[in-house]
Amino acid sequence: MLLRWLLFVAQTLVLVAKALVGSLLPPKRRDLRADHVLITGGGRGIGRALAREFARRGARKIILWGRTEKCLKEAAEEIQAMGTECHYFICDVGNREEVYRQAKAVREKVGDITILVNNAAVVHGKSLMDSDDDALLKSQHINTLGQFWTTKAFLPRMLELQNGHIVCLNSILALSAIPGAIDYCTSKASSFAFMESLTLGLLDCPGVNATTVLPFHTSTEMFQGMRIRFPNLFPPLKPETVAQRTVEAVRQNQAFLLLPWTMHILVILKSILPQAALEEIHKFSGSYTCMNTFKGRS
Template sequence: MRPVPRWGSPRRPKERSRCLHSTWATGLGRFVYKLLLLRKLLSVKMIYLVAKAAVGLVLPAKLRDLSRENVLITGGGRGIGRQLAREFAARGARKIVLWGRTEKCLKETTEEIRQMGTECHYFICDVGNREEVYQTAKAVREKVGDITILVNNAAVVHGRSLMDSDDDALLKSQHINTLGQFWTTKAFLPRMLELQNGHIVCLNSVLALSAIPGAIDYCTSKASAFAFMESLTLGLLDCPGVSATTVLPFHTSTEMFQGMRVRFPNLFPPLKPETVARRTVEAVQLNQALLLLPWTMHALVILKSILPQAALEEIHKFSGTYTCMNTFKGRT
């Protein structure tokens, strides 16, 4: 005797196959429809955002009021850090806190800011030391109050090739330039999230996008810091009132990179610390996520994405960046 098929008559499996095919086709159709709808919505939103940015280039945007903001600047005793303190004070910041490792420089900058009429304090702190960062952050909260703008500016450069580098110096670069930003951000971001008011700023470098020989420690640490800020910025999208800014300046004329030489200084002049500080504070007031200085550095991003490696190497040699660290005399 023939066994009775599980699904009834011998023709039922075919019907079930057609039913499954129909269900699959319907599901696919719905998926395609949703995909097209989302693509249309994305296109509309992208057009709106591009148009908004274009209008912002023509019409002056409203700048954030800094009169209620407490600003902390690491590496604030000299160089770009000192100029940042001056710029924040000139734009009405309520209080300014400076961190650094050299008390003489910190004290001089603090006195200068106080003479401008802005309350200013300094603390000796090595941002590469995790426990020191957490302890000093606690002291800042007790003496000054909540920090609402954190500017991670502290950095060092060893200025050697890999094989000529001292191991301790390499570690120092990574601890200060990269890990230091982890510790300072972890120390101050939680309170910013509670207040729904805060801004994290990273003074990075264009070398994070285009490395050069002779500064392998600096380039590596800055590339890591850039990835840190990219991830942090995206992670703050759903955090009201808290945002981030990453600044990528070209070579800046400070003693940190003293002796560095490019082949065409008139074509690629070093930036002034005052310019970097001014544009950085403006970016904070405009809530700008990424700032490349000068604007011509945007071409670098485009070239790196379309040119073969051999062509990029020729550009490095032609521009002099291939040998620019040969005359380096900067400080660490």
């Protein structure tokens, strides 16, 4: 028993040392030239920026899913103008039957998906008591359950091919919730647990990996009107920045990515400070009231 414990400690230290060395030396990056990338919520915002970034990095085909044909068509034309083959399909990821139906259509028209980017999300932006029940359900269906359906639709073939990557565009609100967005925070926390479990479940699956991205507030129309007390100290991220860092994380096979790096401090503080102190930080930083001016879209 003692020998097993010593071996476990030694293996852990070796992996920590390996990670430290890997952070200093450039790792081997995934070549995207043979990849078919499917992005949910790909018509605008971060999804559209991701489509452009994957195209720039040489992805063979880009497939966009979304609920608004106008946005999808414009995004697809933009990607095609960059010289990359691009297709779009109207699909509500919160609808299980629709996901499975469109996944089959993608396979028949485009081929196997090797990178799935779960980016689609909505936010109701109200307190629990002010929220409409249907709007609350919509957030859970799209932000959380949608990932179940898309992953179940495409992961089996990735496992067969021993080639695939599941990506989740999550949010730092999955780890540190705020008032006024209870639907979004809850769904993102569930989504994070889903990806954490999935990532561990893929440890013995060669060639198939997962990446979870947890960005700070990003300047898209979805969170339009949200106000942080110190915008110069904590400026919102640009969609292009999130897209660039996400694609790089996929190429490096990075399991979890917090943006910006200062979000690591938030996670550490939350794990060591008492609740009363955390509440004061929320009030001082303005996150306690940042959704009061929310005007975003769902």
